[in-house]
Amino acid sequence: MGFIVSFVWSFMLWLMLTAGTKGMLWSPEEIVAGIIFSTIVAYSTRNIIGEKTTRFLNPIRLLELVVYSIGPLFWGMVKANFDVAYRVITGKIRPGIVRVPVELENDAQYTILSNSITLTPGTLTIDACPEEKALYVHWIYVREEKPKSSEPVSGSFEKWARRLGR
Amino acid sequence: MTGIEYVIYAFLGINIAFNLLGSFALHRFSEVYTRLHGATKCTTFGTIFAVLAVIVHAVNRLNITGDPKYLQMALHSLVALIALLLTNPTGAHAIAKAAHLSGVKPVRAVIDAYEVKLKRERGESP
Numbered sequence A: 001m002g003f004i005v006s007f008v009w010s011f012m013l014w015l016m017l018t019a020g021t022k023g024m025l026w027s028p029e030e031i032v033a034g035i036i037f038s039t040i041v042a043y044s045t046r047n048i049i050g051e052k053t054t055r056f057l058n059p060i061r062l063l064e065l066v067v068y069s070i071g072p073l074f075w076g077m078v079k080a081n082f083d084v085a086y087r088v089i090t091g092k093i094r095p096g097i098v099r100v101p102v103e104l105e106n107d108a109q110y111t112i113l114s115n116s117i118t119l120t121p122g123t124l125t126i127d128a129c130p131e132e133k134a135l136y137v138h139w140i141y142v143r144e145e146k147p148k149s150s151e152p153v154s155g156s157f158e159k160w161a162r163r164l165g166r
Numbered sequence B: 001m002t003g004i005e006y007v008i009y010a011f012l013g014i015n016i017a018f019n020l021l022g023s024f025a026l027h028r029f030s031e032v033y034t035r036l037h038g039a040t041k042c043t044t045f046g047t048i049f050a051v052l053a054v055i056v057h058a059v060n061r062l063n064i065t066g067d068p069k070y071l072q073m074a075l076h077s078l079v080a081l082i083a084l085l086l087t088n089p090t091g092a093h094a095i096a097k098a099a100h101l102s103g104v105k106p107v108r109a110v111i112d113a114y115e116v117k118l119k120r121e122r123g124e125s126p
Helices: A002-018 A030-046 A051-058 A061-088 A107-119 A157-166 B001-027 B031-066 B068-101 B113-122
Strands: A097-101 A123-129 A134-139
Touching: A002 A030, A002 A051, A002 B068, A051 B068, A061 A107, A061 A157, A061 B001, A061 B031, A107 A123, A107 A134, A107 A157, A107 B031, A107 B068, A107 B113, A123 B031, A123 B068, A123 B113, A134 B031, A134 B113, B001 B031, B031 B068
Parallel strands: none
Antiparallel strands: A097 A134, A123 A134
């Protein structure tokens, strides 16, 4: 299964990178070369993707990911960027590293949540510890020294991460 | 100038403003963690808009001329944007964790929970 998922994604990336080289579509040589290279990549990475590989091909999940990155994530970035702009200009900072307890199950959810936290400025994930269910986050303006959930740090991102990484 | 060009210039303006702010943050803050905030995040936000400006320009030219090289330009910029969004947080995390593990402590920090955890793992009293 890992082979098929990896093949489909490498072939799609190949199609994206080679579109428009000769006319709008692809020449037969390009398609054949793409299939060959995708097979090589898929064969060598078939064991790396890990458990539950089919979710990478689930169109609803991908649509949710796009909606998430355009909607809540981008809006969070806009708000937080203006916040950091204010802190840069005025110099009002109160930095610190806080421990954020989270309720997540697998590595994909940890990756999505910690990347989202890092992308919204003002917070930077230093380490994720799935064994104690916590993230260590450097916060440029600490509002709560011991947050009980991820809500003060990242808003609704934890709900989205739980949903997307299922 | 047409409306599309105004959009492109607006995107480029946002890009320059936030990249400038990121450079200013490097000058303004005093230690590695707060500098990382400015250096990685403000510049990411600015660069997203630079890429969006390229994509809008390419799609606009594609509509006017129908030259496939503009399709290529838009798609390649999109791939670059996705790669940037995936690698930037990872890099920031790696730098911050490496700095902390090699002994650089956050200056003026009100709380350092990660230090407590590391000490607990080493078996020292916090």
